Amino acid sequence: MNDKLLCLDDISHSFGGVEVIRRFSLDIEPGEFVAIVGPSGCGKTTILNILSGFVRPASGRVGCEGRARMVYQHDGLFPWLTVAENIALGLRHIGDPAERDRQAADLLELIRLRGFEGHYPHQLSGGMRQRVELARALAGDTDILLMDEPFSALDYLTRLRMRRELALMLEERPRTVVLVTHDIEEAAQLADRVIVLSDRPARIRCELRLDLARPRDLTHPEVVDGIHRLLFELGLEEDRSDVRGDVFVDA
Ligand SMILES: Nc1ncnc2c1ncn2[C@@H]1O[C@H](COP(=O)(O)OP(=O)(O)OP(=O)(O)O)[C@@H](O)[C@H]1O
Ligand SMILES: [Mg+2]
Numbered sequence: 001m002n003d004k005l006l007c008l009d010d011i012s013h014s015f016g017g018v019e020v021i022r023r024f025s026l027d028i029e030p031g032e033f034v035a036i037v038g039p040s041g042c043g044k045t046t047i048l049n050i051l052s053g054f055v056r057p058a059s060g061r062v063g064c065e066g067r068a069r070m071v072y073q074h075d076g077l078f079p080w081l082t083v084a085e086n087i088a089l090g091l092r093h094i095g096d097p098a099e100r101d102r103q104a105a106d107l108l109e110l111i112r113l114r115g116f117e118g119h120y121p122h123q124l125s126g127g128m129r130q131r132v133e134l135a136r137a138l139a140g141d142t143d144i145l146l147m148d149e150p151f152s153a154l155d156y157l158t159r160l161r162m163r164r165e166l167a168l169m170l171e172e173r174p175r176t177v178v179l180v181t182h183d184i185e186e187a188a189q190l191a192d193r194v195i196v197l198s199d200r201p202a203r204i205r206c207e208l209r210l211d212l213a214r215p216r217d218l219t220h221p222e223v224v225d226g227i228h229r230l231l232f233e234l235g236l237e238e239d240r241s242d243v244r245g246d247v248f249v250d251a
Pocket of ligand 2: 044045
């Protein structure tokens, strides 16, 4: 198709009589972190489901080179398995038990849950559970993480911590990421590219590029500027293009 890792080419899709996506195209480079923001109900989850192959679009082409894994708003941990057993599920592809144990220990270290390996999900806080979910996703032999509002059920401070942890985890275990979020700050703090969608049927209104190393401070001038730009595009703030005019690329 082309040299992109993930691509949607002229996708349209309806559910019943409701047109959700109309002639939508998106290319994602290997290793890129793309955030998708847009109004509720505009088709963001549907786009992730099409990227993952879970929904087959009515028309258009989907290109996905590599294995994708979804991470949802609520963790999908098995309540009857311990933290270590839940993580081990993500490591089933590794044949050698010693190597599996070593990787499981590495991941526990990465999510700072050493000492909790014997705990069950109900014995953990929401943030801890979501960290285990992330570890499980990163443990897998997947190249692509498709994340649907993974932190939106967490409190504000935990969300800030999770962004930082995700950035650090990705540094250690790089992946291509597509993150759907309602959280403008989260998008500006994490993504290389933020796609702003219109109301349904989803269309790309514009995109913002942020060429900044991660983890990024929330107060970094470029992050703050990105947040203003996104709020403006969503009709929630006044234009500040007199301050910086070069960040947006109209789609
Ligand atoms: N399986 C389905 N069957 C019927 N309609 C669906 C289905 N999935 C999504 N829709 C409809 O498609 C539209 C887009 O839904 P989608 O879940 O993709 O939106 P979203 O942008 O993720 O919204 P939110 O921000 O609230 O999560 C909505 O109108 C929804 O009702
Ligand atoms: Mg959704």
